[in-house]
């Protein structure tokens with residue numbers, strides 16, 4: 001009986017893994033976006049909490065051409081994480097280690113979709129991004 005079930009489960013896992021690779025943002029497609037809060041000083045602010053293996057919120061909305069301040073905090077744990085933010089052109093905008101101290105990333109975003117993720121991985125295991133530690137910043141013009 002296990003001889004039949006085990007290969008089937010293996011196949012399901014492979015299919016899910018391929019789907020995750022093809023569309024990294026898909027896992028968060030149902031999450032309602034959280035808007036960065038505009039301050040009286042004109043700076044939009046959002047706090048993102050990272051952990052194993054998630055960022056929350058994973059979908060963020062912000063306005064283009066206005067300063068954006070992203071405060072990063074980490075859930076306590078022994079697994080090291082990073083926050084990498086790629087611009088709409090695919091270039092790294094930020095790459096910061098998430099330690100015990102709060103980190104702040106400041107940018108003036110352009111319109112488009114930015115992706116953020118943790119690229120860390122242990123040996124041959126899946127990267128944290130592949131495990132769901134990823135999200136999208138939608139910047140509207």
Ligand SMILES: [Cu+2]
Pocket residue numbers: 080081082118119120128133
């Ligand atoms: Cu990580």
